[in-house]
Amino acid sequence: MGSTQHSLPGRNACSQALPRNQVFGRRKPDQTGTTATHPETVSLKITADRLSLDRDNRYDFSMTPMMKQYHEAKAACGDALLFFRMGDFYELFLEDAKTAAGILGLTLTSRDKDSANPTAMAGFPHHQLDGYLQKLIRAGYRAAVCEQVEDPKTAKGLVKREVTRIVSAGTLTDEGLLDPREANYVASVCLMHAKGAKKNSPKTVAGIAWAELSSGRFEAGTFDAARVDDELARIGPAEVIYREDDAHFHPDTTAPWSWTSRPAWSFAEDSATETLCKQFEVSSLDGYGFEDNDSAAIRAAGGVLTYLQETQRNDLSHFRGIVSHRKSNFLQIDAATRRSLEITRTIRSGSRDGSLLGVIDRTCTSMGSRLLSDWIAAPLIDGPAIEARLDAVAEFVSDAKLRSDVRETLKQTFDLTRLMARIATQRTGPRDLLQVAGTLSNLPKLKARLTDRDSERLTFIEAHLHLCPELRSKLESALADDCPISAAEGNFIRPGYDAELDSLRELAKGGKQWIAEYQKRQMDETGITNIKVGYNRVFGYFLEVSNSQKDRVPDFFIRKQTLKNCERYITPELKEYEEKVLAADDKASAREQHLFLEIRSLTHSHLSTLQEVAAAMAELDVLASQAEIASTRNWTRPTLTDDSILRIESGRHPVLDVTMPQGEFVPNDCMQSPEAGMIQLITGPNMAGKSTYIRQVALITLMAQAGSFVPAASAEIGLADRIFARVGASDELSRGQSTFMVEMVETARILNTATSRSLVILDEIGRGTSTYDGLSLAWAITEHLHEQIGCRTLFATHYHELTQLEESLPRVANLNVAVKEWNDEVIFLHRIVRGGADKSYGIHVARLAGIPKAVNERAKDVLAQLEADHRDALDRPTIRSPGGSDANGASVNGQYQMTLFGFADHPLIGQVDQLDLDSMTPIEALQFLQEAKQGLSSPSV
Numbered sequence: 018m019g020s021t022q023h024s025l026p027g028r029n030a031c032s033q034a035l036p037r038n039q040v041f042g043r044r045k046p047d048q049t050g051t052t053a054t055h056p057e058t059v060s061l062k063i064t065a066d067r068l069s070l071d072r073d074n075r076y077d078f079s080m081t082p083m084m085k086q087y088h089e090a091k092a093a094c095g096d097a098l099l100f101f102r103m104g105d106f107y108e109l110f111l112e113d114a115k116t117a118a119g120i121l122g123l124t125l126t127s128r129d130k131d132s133a134n135p136t137a138m139a140g141f142p143h144h145q146l147d148g149y150l151q152k153l154i155r156a157g158y159r160a161a162v163c164e165q166v167e168d169p170k171t172a173k174g175l176v177k178r179e180v181t182r183i184v185s186a187g188t189l190t191d192e193g194l195l196d197p198r199e200a201n202y203v204a205s206v207c208l209m210h211a212k213g214a215k216k217n218s219p220k221t222v223a224g225i226a227w228a229e230l231s232s233g234r235f236e237a238g239t240f241d242a243a244r245v246d247d248e249l250a251r252i253g254p255a256e257v258i259y260r261e262d263d264a265h266f267h268p269d270t271t272a273p274w275s276w277t278s279r280p281a282w283s284f285a286e287d288s289a290t291e292t293l294c295k296q297f298e299v300s301s302l303d304g305y306g307f308e309d310n311d312s313a314a315i316r317a318a319g320g321v322l323t324y325l326q327e328t329q330r331n332d333l334s335h336f337r338g339i340v341s342h343r344k345s346n347f348l349q350i351d352a353a354t355r356r357s358l359e360i361t362r363t364i365r366s367g368s369r370d371g372s373l374l375g376v377i378d379r380t381c382t383s384m385g386s387r388l389l390s391d392w393i394a395a396p397l398i399d400g401p402a403i404e405a406r407l408d409a410v411a412e413f414v415s416d417a418k419l420r421s422d423v424r425e426t427l428k429q430t431f432d433l434t435r436l437m438a439r440i441a442t443q444r445t446g447p448r449d450l451l452q453v454a455g456t457l458s459n460l461p462k463l464k465a466r467l468t469d470r471d472s473e474r475l476t477f478i479e480a481h482l483h484l485c486p487e488l489r490s491k492l493e494s495a496l497a498d499d500c501p502i503s504a505a506e507g508n509f510i511r512p513g514y515d516a517e518l519d520s521l522r523e524l525a526k527g528g529k530q531w532i533a534e535y536q537k538r539q540m541d542e543t544g545i546t547n548i549k550v551g552y553n554r555v556f557g558y559f560l561e562v563s564n565s566q567k568d569r570v571p572d573f574f575i576r577k578q579t580l581k582n583c584e585r586y587i588t589p590e591l592k593e594y595e596e597k598v599l600a601a602d603d604k605a606s607a608r609e610q611h612l613f614l615e616i617r618s619l620t621h622s623h624l625s626t627l628q629e630v631a632a633a634m635a636e637l638d639v640l641a642s643q644a645e646i647a648s649t650r651n652w653t654r655p656t657l658t659d660d661s662i663l664r665i666e667s668g669r670h671p672v673l674d675v676t677m678p679q680g681e682f683v684p685n686d687c688m689q690s691p692e693a694g695m696i697q698l699i700t701g702p703n704m705a706g707k708s709t710y711i712r713q714v715a716l717i718t719l720m721a722q723a724g725s726f727v728p729a730a731s732a733e734i735g736l737a738d739r740i741f742a743r744v745g746a747s748d749e750l751s752r753g754q755s756t757f758m759v760e761m762v763e764t765a766r767i768l769n770t771a772t773s774r775s776l777v778i779l780d781e782i783g784r785g786t787s788t789y790d791g792l793s794l795a796w797a798i799t800e801h802l803h804e805q806i807g808c809r810t811l812f813a814t815h816y817h818e819l820t821q822l823e824e825s826l827p828r829v830a831n832l833n834v835a836v837k838e839w840n841d842e843v844i845f846l847h848r849i850v851r852g853g854a855d856k857s858y859g860i861h862v863a864r865l866a867g868i869p870k871a872v873n874e875r876a877k878d879v880l881a882q883l884e885a886d887h888r889d890a891l892d893r894p895t896i897r898s899p900g901g902s903d904a905n906g907a908s909v910n911g912q913y914q915m916t917l918f919g920f921a922d923h924p925l926i927g928q929v930d931q932l933d934l935d936s937m938t939p940i941e942a943l944q945f946l947q948e949a950k951q952g953l954s955s956p957s958v
């Protein structure tokens with residue numbers, strides 16, 4: 018899905034007390050102006066005293082109070098579609114109804130059909146809200162939910178309604194709308210002039226903050242402005258907000274998240290700091306680790322928090338602090354690399370399944386699954402922190418019983434992070450509380466299994482599994498074994514918990530019993546055999562007698578209603594009991610609601626403690642999951658070093674290792690060091706396994722730095738600061754860039770930002786242009802990486818000419834993928850061996866792919882002819898190194914002609930070389946130039 022753009026009202030826009038003359042949303046002038054023709058668009062520009070305008074912008078005195086109420090609510094929710102609760106239904110009106118009918122497949126009807134201006138409407142039963150919200154948000158819209166906030170039974174006049182929340186892609190919290198394994202962030206971007214940069218310097222930095230409403234997770238950091246796309250790709254938000262007046266920020270509308278512009282004031286430093294301090298109940302943000310140059314991060318955080326406060330009417334008390342994200346703690350991975358390596362999503366389907374994350378995830382809880390995603394998306398660079406994770410994984414690997422006990426116990430628990438967020442936002446019901454109790458009841462087992470462990474992380478986790486015994490016992494004694502989702506459904510407090518509730522329930526039950534007996538008594542006394550006791554909201558309890566027996570009805574039956582086949586009666590005695598029953602029923606439900614609020618508030622008071630428990634459980638789950646996959650796949654603990662080296666013995670691609678049948682994947686070594694070669698050029702036939710090999714090396718490095726065991730017999734990994742992968746050419750026409758342009762932009766980034774500690778993998782650079790251009794670029798890029806950067810590089814290529822570089826550049830090594838030719842067949846061995854390859858077997862692979870035989874045969878002829886004609890020219894070109902000598906400083910195999918840069922051996926070069934410029938006059942120089950030019954245009958040269 019491409020991204021969508023929204024704008025939302027600023028401060029107070031969701032409040033019912035609307036400021037005068039505030040314009041909501043960023044509509045075009047003709048839509049917001051007073052000359053607008055549609056009544057519904059007129060209402061977008063609305064003030065407290067102009068709530069019911071007709072199409073000519075006059076008061077519409079004929080508008081019903083309910084429609085007035087609707088317009089008030091609509092005015093408070095910007096461009097969101099309004100779901101207006103009416104009894105058991107949500108209704109949409111006017112333009113919203115038309116839009117929703119199309120997207121949600123609702124039937125479009127109309128109110129006041131006979132009037133000149135019928136009102137379009139569409140609706141659905143209230144219990145279908147989640148499904149429709151999800152559909153609407155997937156289609157790129159936002160929705161406002163307007164609820165009845167008082168009980169219609171007790172309401173005097175029109176039921177009070179309020180917009181309780183505005184739901185957008187980034188502010189979803191409903192369980193049914195979220196994937197439990199994925200975080201759902203709303204992020205915010207705020208660009209600003211870098212502190213300390215000169216006034217006219219273009220240097221900008223970007224503050225990026227990301228928050229998750231369903232968990233209370235909140236982070237912010239300051240980044241180089243050029244990294245915005247990379248950081249957003251790491252975070253993977255559902256929605257991104259930005260300053261509406263920021264002329265320098267251009268949202269990438271092809272990104273898979275929606276964009277929402279927000280008023281500038283919400284990003285102002287003062288108001289951002291104030292909003293954050295107020296939320297966290299602190300007087301300054303000093304304690305959160307922000308530095309002097311972090312004002313962009315604070316602005317972005319303020320922007321996102323204000324957005325949440327405005328769109329959510331509920332308590333946000335689960336946002337108790339913010340983590341300052343220090344990018345220097347994490348392995349830098351840009352968006353293209355992330356995509357190429359399929360770290361958390363596959364390229365083809367964009368799904369988690371089939372990605373590195375999808376394959377290694379063996380977590381037992383959704384909290385663990387989300388944390389593992391964070392770890393894999395942002396591996397570490399700090400050796401001790403990685404070792405601490407590996408120690409814990411190793412402990413779980415070596416103690417299989419401990420691992421299975423912990424995992425089995427974790428499976429019995431619930432998503433405490435999201436449960437606590439629902440409790441904080443008061444969107445919770447008895448079943449959530451029961452799940453908190455269920456989770457708490459498993460903590461003693463987990464804690465007991467983690468005592469006296471060697472690993473520092475397991476000890477830390479054990480210390481953070483707070484048992485909360487009073488809360489647990491309260492919840493267990495209060496809640497029935499089976500609780501409804503919503504408190505309104507009742508009957509969830511366990512009998513025996515509250516004496517008052519028990520006696521009310523008894524009374525209500527006794528009353529119902531009495532009614533049953535009363536029915537029987539009336540039948541006996543009157544001889545009417547088919548008296549039925551019924552109930553409706555108009556008459557309450559009544560006696561129903563069919564027409565055939567109504568002659569026998571005694572005098573004290575008071576007739577209330579005549580239906581086609583029967584009559585309905587009440588009696589004074591029945592009414593008296595009815596009052597008792599209904600009163601007891603009402604009182605019992607009121608008491609139950611009261612008890613619910615009491616235990617919910619008790620649970621809420623444990624918010625911070627339970628958030629710590631949730632974080633500890635998530636980490637425990639991830640560590641045990643890493644150990645589980647390591648044990649089942651026989652993965653090994655990597656050794657981390659501070660050198661720029663890689664020594665992988667029998668490495669496997671982590672995804673193919675799991676998805677290919679056991680034993681089919683051919684393991685390969687990788688040795689990279691100044692001695693073994695820092696730049697490895699991998700040539701070999703198509704389909705041989707070059708891309709697989711270079712990706713596997715990058716993924717093994719990434720996994721090791723995330724604290725995971727790796728698919729190899731042994732692995733020594735020099736900690737990398739950045740991983741770059743330029744793999745394949747993805748079509749970026751939608752971004753207005755050609756395939757080749759994208760390839761070059763990405764390569765330029767590598768050359769400009771890689772350091773000697775980085776790991777670079779390149780797959781077929783230069784393929785998207787002519788052979789000579791491509792080869793020249795690949796050649797120069799390799800030289801640059803070797804001479805200027807000196808980082809570990811794996812370069813898979815079909816330019817066999819590049820293998821010559823091994824002879825001139827000391828830290829370049831050639832590898833190729835072995836194949837066996839057998840009776841005109843090529844057998845792929847998938848084994849990486851030393852040396853360069855000289856054939857690509859492309860025609861062979863084309864045959865395997867089903868290219869028609871005739872085409873294939875013809876291709877073979879053409880190839881043979883081309884090879885004969887151009888063997889010397891193409892196979893062994895000699896390229897001068899930048900210093901003027903050729904790659905070896907001498908001729909290669911006696912050939913000195915320059916086939917790539919045909920000018921290099923031109924006699925003119927020698928003549929220019931001979932010139933003594935000091936002794937030449939300008940005229941002589943010009944004469945030389947003229948002769949040279951004539952010489953060049955002469956066909957003989």
Ligand SMILES: Nc1ncnc2c1ncn2[C@@H]1O[C@H](COP(=O)(O)OP(=O)(O)OP(=O)(O)O)[C@@H](O)[C@H]1O
Nearest residue numbers: 681682683684702703704705706707708709710847
């Ligand atoms: N080590 C291996 N063991 C077993 N199968 C492998 C191995 N490496 C690769 N393969 C198989 O070979 C297929 C092709 O591999 P890959 O795409 O890496 O080849 P390539 O050399 O990069 O090809 P091309 O040059 O055409 O892009 C893979 O999809 C995989 O199924």
